[in-house]
Amino acid sequence: MTTLSRRDAALAGITAAVVAVGAAEPVAVLTGPRSAPLIAVGGLVVDVVPEPLKQFAISVFGTYDKIALLVGTGVLLAAFAALLGMLAVRRLWIGLAGIAAFAALGVAAALTRAGANGFDALPSLIGAALGAGVLWALLAGPLRPDIWAWSPPTPAGSPTPAGPAEPAGPAEPAGPAEPVGRPGPVAPARRAAPAGEVDPDGRRRFLAGVGWLTGSAAVVGLGGHWLAGQRGVSSARSAVTLPAPASPAPAVPPGADLRLTQLAPYTTPNRAFYRIDTALVVPQVDPETWRLRIHGRVRNPIELSFADLLARPMVERYVTLACVSNEVGGDLIGNALWLGVPIKELLDEAQPEQDADQVVGRSVDGWTCGTPTAVLSDGRDALLAVSMNGEPLPVEHGFPVRMVVPGLYGYVSACKWVTELELTRFADFDAYWVPRGWSAQGPIKTQSRIDTPGRRNRVAAGPVPVAGVAWAQHRGIRKVEVRVDEGPWQEATLAPAVSDDTWVQWSWRWNATPGEHSLQVRATDADGETQTARSAPVAPDGATGWHTVRVRVD
Incomplete structure (x- = not known):
């Protein structure tokens, strides 16, 4: 095994990691974006990170907390990969074992996400296999710098180092004499490199390989990410025709918006509306295949398609939503015009049992919130919303359907990408945030x-x-x-x-x-x-x- 500088060894490890992550992206196009290693591991971090650290991230980065998490995960991965590269210079198995450990973490994270199947392990496994191959090629294979260094050409007239005498053979005919003082071509000779010295040509080959592999992995990874975006539901969202509301919202009274500099507008534009959730990748839910189940402690379970929901009488209301993570004076709050079906009507049809005091909203990615049944049934404008500010819900805000409940913080009511409403009891089930130290019920404070x-x-x-x-x-x-x-x-x-x-x-x-x-x-x-x-x-x-x-x- 050649001797590399610590810098080159670290570079080899980072290159292997970039190839592993980049190669996994196009595979995740087929298996689902949540199965990509960085996303899967990032989602696991979201679930297990201590709550004070999570709140610190939200307070510092606000709605950019997910980007910060992914960047931080990438930085930690690069540092881990660099360390593996330095350890693998003399013991390649250490580097390979480290890649295998990261693959195992990626597989475990992907398979434990809601709705996962065995194919979700493929991005981590294929990416790790290619990353291991790259690490071997750079440290022990054809791309490693040569341990032999070129000696400079021997000048004419210099004595040639003595070697073993060749057996005498028949004399060759004499040829024309070379002009005096005119050197002939001299083949370069090799010599053993001093300790720590690497062949310059070999190192150039090594760096060229690093550049080619890193660039190719970046192109493949970004291409896979772009292709995944093309497989999204933007076109399906654009094709949605919203019904006219059976109960239109009251008009905004004159003077409700003072229009002062720095003052938040009365109605928050969709692009400026805060987004706080646990989804590192925005779920892409096809309205054609979307279904809502209302089940659990009910006498009459219901299942609705998106077309079924749109066919029902719609209510349009202005409702202000607020995040429980909003600090005093914070901006994790916004007001929008929502269009949807009253949840009370659906619950009345499902006929909850007497002791079903909690409605668990479940997102397509498995996230849950627990809303008091009494709040959803007391006549307030709690909606299964399909529209926000006059257009179909933005994908990042829950398309095709989300919950909107006035008077409750979002962590107990505002389920995005909702696919289930399960009637249960607070004594029987804790929604996502409750085991993490938050109150089971969250009325908004003045x-x-x-x-x-x-x-x-x-x-x-x-x-x-x-x-x-x-x-x-x-x-x-x-x-x-x-x-x-x-x-x-x-x-x-x-x-x-x-x-x-x-x-x-x-x-x-x-x-x-x-x-x-x-x-x-x-x-x-x-x-x-x-x-x-x-x-x-x-x-x-x-x-x-x-x-x-x-x-x-x-």
Whole structure:
């Protein structure tokens, strides 16, 4: 085995890893994107990572937490591969064993995902086999740098090193003499390389192989990823014709949107609506094959197709959704116009048993949320939504069907890509987040936020508009108050809202004086309960406290 520098050995290991991951991508086009090693292992990380670390990632990266996870997983894989390459220089079996261990992890992660089958192991197995072959080729096979180095050509007139005498043979006829002082061609000679020295030509061959393999793997991997995207459901989504609502939404009243700089619009555009879920790859659900089962503790189980759902009378409503991971003053909240079928009507047809106090929404990827049956049956506009802001649900927001429930945090109600509603009991089943330390039931808390002026803004002295949003879904907001530097509370002006199920914008005019100032806001809901000043983290059932911003007035 040749002696390589630690840098070249690490490069060999990383190249093998890139080939393994890149080769797995086109295989995953056939077996499903969730079976790709990085995605499968990333999904496993999402499930097992300690909850404080998960919340830290959401607080730092927000809706980019999945990208951060995949990048982090790739960095860790590269570091692991580099270490394997350095260990495999003298003991190739260590590197091969490391690749086998990663393959086993990928296979285990893929096979334990919801709906997995034996074919989901293929991307990890095929990628690992090719990665092992590349590692062998770079460290022990045809691409390894030669342990022999070229000696420089021997100059004319230099003595040739003595070697064993050749047996005497018949004399050759004399030929024309070479001109004096004119050297003839001299064949390069080889000599054993000093310890640690590598043939420059061999190393060039090694680096060329690394570049070719890495580039090819990147092209193949990106091509596979692109092809998987072409197999998505965007065309099927575009072909959906939405029915007219039997019960249209009330019109947005004039003045509901104050249209101030930095203030969130009353209706959140789809592209700006927050997305927090556990799916590293957005599920691609064909509406032609989609089915919804309502089963469990019911007297009349129901199964519906997408066409069946669209044929039912539709209700259109504005509803504000909020994530339980939203920090005080955070932006994991949005308001949209939803179109769907009331869940209460479906439950009435299914006839839940008397003790079925929980409805478990189950996503196509196996994620679950547990919603109180009483909430879904109390007359609020809880929907199986098929449309968001006038168009079919975006794929990343649950196409073709998702749940929308006013007044509950999303982790207990907003099941995307929903395929099952199972009637059960809270005593019998814990949904996805409950074993991870979150409350079984998550009513949304009264909250308010200052949008303008923003944190660390500099404003001119004089009249300054202070504005933001407040929410207490399914209860409504009665009052919003603002104070400066912990002075007396001043009541803000509330803009009109469509209903109690949406947030409301508020504004207050502040006569700002030069210096550093602190602004705080609090809201009171329609039940007369004012949000608490006590600061609490998002776990286990939502953050509390008053949103505070510091502003510099010039």
